[in-house]
Amino acid sequence: MPKDHGIGASPKRREDVRFLTGAGQYTDDINVYGQTYVHFLRSDVAHGRINSVNTEVASAMPGVVRIFTGADFDGIGGLPCGWQVTDKHGEPMKEPAHPVLAQGKVRHVGDPIAAVVAESLEEARNAAEAIEVDIEELPAAVNMKAALAEGAPKVHDDLSDNLCYDWQFGSDQADVDAAFEKAAHVTTLELVNNRLVANPMEPRVALGDYSRANDESTLYTTSQNPHVIRLLMGAFVLGIPEHKLRVVAPDVGGGFGTKIFHYAEEAFCTFAARQINRPVKWTSTRSEAFMSDAHGRDHVTKIELALDAENNFIGLRTDTLANMGAYLSTFSSSVPTWLHGTLMAGNYKTPAIQVNVKAVFTNTVPVDAYRGAGRPEATFQLERLVDKAARELGVDPIALRRQNFITSFPYETPVAVAYDTGDYVATMDKLEEMIDRAGFDARRKESEAKGKLRGLGINCYIEACGIAPSNLVGQLGARAGLYDAATVRVNATGSISVMVGAHSHGQGHETAFPQVVAEMLGIDESMIDIVHGDSSKIPFGMGTYGSRSLAVCGSAMVRATEKIINKAKKIAGHLLEASEADIELKDGQFTVAGTDKSVAWGDVTLAAYVPHNYPLEDIEPGLEETAFYDPSNFTYPAGAYACEVELDPETGKVTIERFAAADDFGNVVNPMIVEGQVHGGLAQGIGQALLETCSYDEDGQLLSASYMDYAMPRADDVPFYAVDHSCATPCTHNPLGVKGCGEAGAIGSPPAVVNAVIDALHSGGHTQVTHIDMPVSPGRVWAAMHG
Amino acid sequence: MYSFDMVRPTSVADAVAALGQEDAQALSGGQTLIPTLKQRLAMPSVLVSLSGIDELKGLSVSDGVMEIKGATTHATVAREGGDYPGLAALAANIGDPAVRNRGTIGGSIANNDPSACYPAAALGSGATIVTNTREIAADEFFQGMFTTALEEGEIVTAVRFPIPEKAAYMKFEQPASRFALVGVFVAKYADGVRVAVTGASNDGVHRWSAAEEALSANFAPDAVEGLSVPADNMIADLHGSAAYRAHLVGVMTKRAVAAAD
Numbered sequence A: 001m002p003k004d005h006g007i008g009a010s011p012k013r014r015e016d017v018r019f020l021t022g023a024g025q026y027t028d029d030i031n032v033y034g035q036t037y038v039h040f041l042r043s044d045v046a047h048g049r050i051n052s053v054n055t056e057v058a059s060a061m062p063g064v065v066r067i068f069t070g071a072d073f074d075g076i077g078g079l080p081c082g083w084q085v086t087d088k089h090g091e092p093m094k095e096p097a098h099p100v101l102a103q104g105k106v107r108h109v110g111d112p113i114a115a116v117v118a119e120s121l122e123e124a125r126n127a128a129e130a131i132e133v134d135i136e137e138l139p140a141a142v143n144m145k146a147a148l149a150e151g152a153p154k155v156h157d158d159l160s161d162n163l164c165y166d167w168q169f170g171s172d173q174a175d176v177d178a179a180f181e182k183a184a185h186v187t188t189l190e191l192v193n194n195r196l197v198a199n200p201m202e203p204r205v206a207l208g209d210y211s212r213a214n215d216e217s218t219l220y221t222t223s224q225n226p227h228v229i230r231l232l233m234g235a236f237v238l239g240i241p242e243h244k245l246r247v248v249a250p251d252v253g254g255g256f257g258t259k260i261f262h263y264a265e266e267a268f269c270t271f272a273a274r275q276i277n278r279p280v281k282w283t284s285t286r287s288e289a290f291m292s293d294a295h296g297r298d299h300v301t302k303i304e305l306a307l308d309a310e311n312n313f314i315g316l317r318t319d320t321l322a323n324m325g326a327y328l329s330t331f332s333s334s335v336p337t338w339l340h341g342t343l344m345a346g347n348y349k350t351p352a353i354q355v356n357v358k359a360v361f362t363n364t365v366p367v368d369a370y371r372g373a374g375r376p377e378a379t380f381q382l383e384r385l386v387d388k389a390a391r392e393l394g395v396d397p398i399a400l401r402r403q404n405f406i407t408s409f410p411y412e413t414p415v416a417v418a419y420d421t422g423d424y425v426a427t428m429d430k431l432e433e434m435i436d437r438a439g440f441d442a443r444r445k446e447s448e449a450k451g452k453l454r455g456l457g458i459n460c461y462i463e464a465c466g467i468a469p470s471n472l473v474g475q476l477g478a479r480a481g482l483y484d485a486a487t488v489r490v491n492a493t494g495s496i497s498v499m500v501g502a503h504s505h506g507q508g509h510e511t512a513f514p515q516v517v518a519e520m521l522g523i524d525e526s527m528i529d530i531v532h533g534d535s536s537k538i539p540f541g542m543g544t545y546g547s548r549s550l551a552v553c554g555s556a557m558v559r560a561t562e563k564i565i566n567k568a569k570k571i572a573g574h575l576l577e578a579s580e581a582d583i584e585l586k587d588g589q590f591t592v593a594g595t596d597k598s599v600a601w602g603d604v605t606l607a608a609y610v611p612h613n614y615p616l617e618d619i620e621p622g623l624e625e626t627a628f629y630d631p632s633n634f635t636y637p638a639g640a641y642a643c644e645v646e647l648d649p650e651t652g653k654v655t656i657e658r659f660a661a662a663d664d665f666g667n668v669v670n671p672m673i674v675e676g677q678v679h680g681g682l683a684q685g686i687g688q689a690l691l692e693t694c695s696y697d698e699d700g701q702l703l704s705a706s707y708m709d710y711a712m713p714r715a716d717d718v719p720f721y722a723v724d725h726s727c728a729t730p731c732t733h734n735p736l737g738v739k740g741c742g743e744a745g746a747i748g749s750p751p752a753v754v755n756a757v758i759d760a761l762h763s764g765g766h767t768q769v770t771h772i773d774m775p776v777s778p779g780r781v782w783a784a785m786h787g
Numbered sequence B: 001m002y003s004f005d006m007v008r009p010t011s012v013a014d015a016v017a018a019l020g021q022e023d024a025q026a027l028s029g030g031q032t033l034i035p036t037l038k039q040r041l042a043m044p045s046v047l048v049s050l051s052g053i054d055e056l057k058g059l060s061v062s063d064g065v066m067e068i069k070g071a072t073t074h075a076t077v078a079r080e081g082g083d084y085p086g087l088a089a090l091a092a093n094i095g096d097p098a099v100r101n102r103g104t105i106g107g108s109i110a111n112n113d114p115s116a117c118y119p120a121a122a123l124g125s126g127a128t129i130v131t132n133t134r135e136i137a138a139d140e141f142f143q144g145m146f147t148t149a150l151e152e153g154e155i156v157t158a159v160r161f162p163i164p165e166k167a168a169y170m171k172f173e174q175p176a177s178r179f180a181l182v183g184v185f186v187a188k189y190a191d192g193v194r195v196a197v198t199g200a201s202n203d204g205v206h207r208w209s210a211a212e213e214a215l216s217a218n219f220a221p222d223a224v225e226g227l228s229v230p231a232d233n234m235i236a237d238l239h240g241s242a243a244y245r246a247h248l249v250g251v252m253t254k255r256a257v258a259a260a261d
């Protein structure tokens, strides 16, 4: 019987009532008295020297309050990068300045040159057109290989070249070399992990407000992590201490990573509001989002696998160029290194692994974490490579994977991480059960009868999430701790507000988190509300990304609730005139063990706030507890995915007929929400595999700058999914045994799709096609077939 | 957007008069024009809305000809154009419901986007474009990407489609916009077959005469087997090379013939 409440039940998402009835309160819904509007004049060239910016005429235009340029930010900090990567020579990465408004040069299409603050948005836009900008266009560094070549245009004049870092990681060189020397077979693959634009439904918005009365700044912003923004902007950019800076991220309409980072527009609105002593609001247009939201992925990789004569994986070597764009966004440097290299073992016991990554500056929008961040890049290359190896060796791709699975845990990989638990055989068994592999040949024949080709693609994935142990990431260069915090505030009548550092912007925390507290206390979920997204209301929080909310912040909430239970038992013991050690809490009743003496939850909470009969000499009145939780390891969700495609050989069009996902997320609090997260992740992974790509021309002009050219997945691009999470191996080191499910779908699905396309093409005799870069668009498939 | 004035006349005559003002522009469904205005890519002083003019709405059939008034929406044609099934099906597959409920045939024809659907139907049917001043044969009307025979201030009041024996439109969608990456409209009349291609060429919508000849002799998919269009002047972009588009013209033509009814 499925549970109908508490952990494991699937109550409908309570937040959906406001989202679906138009009652959500998003940043753009907030308007403050006296508000002004800012329009950013952005560069339309990829690279250029700013000779002059003349705002004289524009400043006199109707409605203009003030125009800011880079010069107004002299002496003000630039946007910081949160992760210091050390290269293979022990040198720190190159870390160029990232001014709020361009100073001296523009470095990508969309780089802000000036900001016009006016009484209305239209007046701001009108004045922006009257600003005279003299920019001397320079040759642009766009393609990563070309950007690293001798004599390439330099994105940052003060750096020696466009190489941010040259990173190497993994086993000893000698061990890797030896593996390749003694290999019976080596499979090699060169591939691109396509650049993506996150495209959350809600574009970014920032509203800065300033109160001269108490010298306080407030920033309302579309963020996944308001405290991180407060820390970065307050400490590094504007020099505002925490107690004078409040950051609010109200309802946020999707983030997918791109709303983690601290952006120039946030700093600008906060800064300008102080300067003009009026609120300043910016609402991104969709066109601006394409050229100012951090992009994702954009790796070019060569990967090699060494196998022995029995088809055991004995060595793996990768060489990746990772695009940083023009500046280092908040977490950009960590994505191709610690979020990517550490996952290169995948689900396999390959003993020797070496990962090489060169991060490159180019005249493009900064690139940073996007759903999965580094792990999809790792999974795609590894799982495409294993598939290619199986094909070259003429062995079954599932059998080859099974043969090389890690089967005993904990398992120390050669790439720094230790998997605490997992069962890759179980998820693969489950997957095979889900996909009716035996019936595939018949389905292929049916397709062939219609003149179509049919392919089956399988892959595994593993990811590291629940980010992250602070001491470990500190050693790896993180400039922040990655714990989280929760305060459980029990009110006098027993209702509860839980203030959490995780931010919910589609994940359903407002429903799932109360399920946990309700289960622990044995009370109804409706008595519990979650408060998040406001630095003035919650204790602290590192926010939501890396599938960390429940694993890290949920664990803090469990710890705080445990403290509540301990204190409540003391109060109950007093009320029942029994020792607290004898008090049991069940179904919201405190009972003296072995007796029928009990008091209800509400009696205890009322006593805490109306302490007439209360052990005041032993404990304080009130019932509110805070806990911070720092995990001791990452969590390692894993699974096996399968995709079945039909391919029209006349047009090259691929349609997904079936998709199955067998995931191990450890314990699951709300199965319906978990399935929703997987569905969404799969849609994004399928989007990357078949449709999406952000492309630039050689001058650095953005070609896919709107939905006319950037193909987002739509309902009819994706199939009905078969998803399962029954093969659970609970996480061993957090109190809930949960692993996180937010990114898995996006990590695991792209290789399944491409593997299926290659399988289809081979069945049609196109055996010369060993790989097609994503997106596997009809034009690319057709070109590969006829290439 | 820049500021503009807006008038909403109720007759073609008033609309034509209003369009006589400097920098005036007709606004029909707004599905092309409004995004253009929002991007500040156009700066009309006055928009003359056609949506309040009853005489520009609706469709009728007489003597084997379907006449669709200039401001008739795609949704109306999809719903009421059953006498010309190939055309109704084309209208039913333009954009999404919001686009079809606002967008109009006059706007589509006047805009002549090289990837739009209606121009293929008009050219493929040998339609007549009726304006407030004259009648123009489709063969003369479409003059290359975003270019038509329309004069400044001239309004498309109707499009007259001779109803063929059989017709079909096959659209291979560009994955992002879902406009035609290549679209082919095939119509079989008593006196011959017309084939019009959209989406593919740098010259915009055009006829494929070799296929017309072959299909006029034998209206069967096989008839175009072996025919190919040169890739020289085909559009090449993110979504497909010139050679791919040229190839798709053949595939879509065959499929349109097979689907024609």
Ligand SMILES: Cc1cc2nc3c(=O)[nH]c(=O)nc-3n(C[C@H](O)[C@H](O)[C@H](O)COP(=O)(O)OP(=O)(O)OC[C@H]3O[C@@H](n4cnc5c(N)ncnc54)[C@H](O)[C@@H]3O)c2cc1C
Residues within 6 Å of the ligand: B025, B026, B027, B028, B029, B030, B031, B032, B033, B034, B050, B070, B071, B093, B094, B095, B096, B099, B102, B103, B104, B105, B106, B107, B108, B110, B111, B113, B115, B116, B117, B118, B150, B154, B155, B156, B157, B177, B178, B179, B180
């Ligand atoms: C999301 C989306 C998807 C779309 N998908 C497709 C598709 O798949 N296939 C397709 O073919 N189209 C598609 N379109 C375009 C759509 O069909 C438009 O409706 C059409 O191109 C323009 O018609 P309109 O009535 O909206 O014209 P408007 O936008 O109002 O006007 C367009 C131009 O035509 C002029 N004009 C309008 N009416 C007249 C008239 N009667 N006489 C003279 N000039 C006139 C205007 O001045 C303007 O220059 C899509 C549009 C959108 C927004």
